[in-house]
Amino acid sequence: MMKNKRIPSLFCALWLLMLTLLTAPSSYADSNNSRLVSVDGNATEILLNLGLEEHIVAADLTSQPLLSSQLKI
Numbered sequence: 664m665m666k667n668k669r670i671p672s673l674f675c676a677l678w679l680l681m682l683t684l685l686t687a688p689s690s691y692a693d694s695n696n697s698r699l700v701s702v703d704g705n706a707t708e709i710l711l712n713l714g715l716e717e718h719i720v721a722a723d724l725t726s727q728p729l730l731s732s733q734l735k736i
Contacts, residue, residue, distance in 0.1 A: 701726050 700721040701707040707726035710719060722730060 704729065 697718050698720045699710060699715060699718045701710055701719055702723055704723070704725040707719070707722055707729050710716070711729060716730070719730070
C-alpha cells in the first residue's frame with residue numbers, strides 16, 4: 664500500500680521537473696531586448712550617464728528636455 668501512495672507524488676515531481684525544463688529556455692530567449700521607463704529627471708540622468716538612452720521607451724515630463732530625440736516604442 665505504501666508504494667501506491669508514492670507513485671502519484673513521484674509522477675507530480677516528474678511533471679513539475681519536465682514543465683520547468685520546457686519553460687526555462689523561453690524565459691532567457693529575449694534577454695537582449697531590454698526596455699526602460701524613467702519616472703524621474705534624476706533617474707533619466709543616471710540612465711543617460713550609463714549609456715542606456717536607446718533603451719528608454721517612456722519618460723516623465725521632467726525628463727523630456729534631457730532626451731535628445733523622441734522616444735520610440
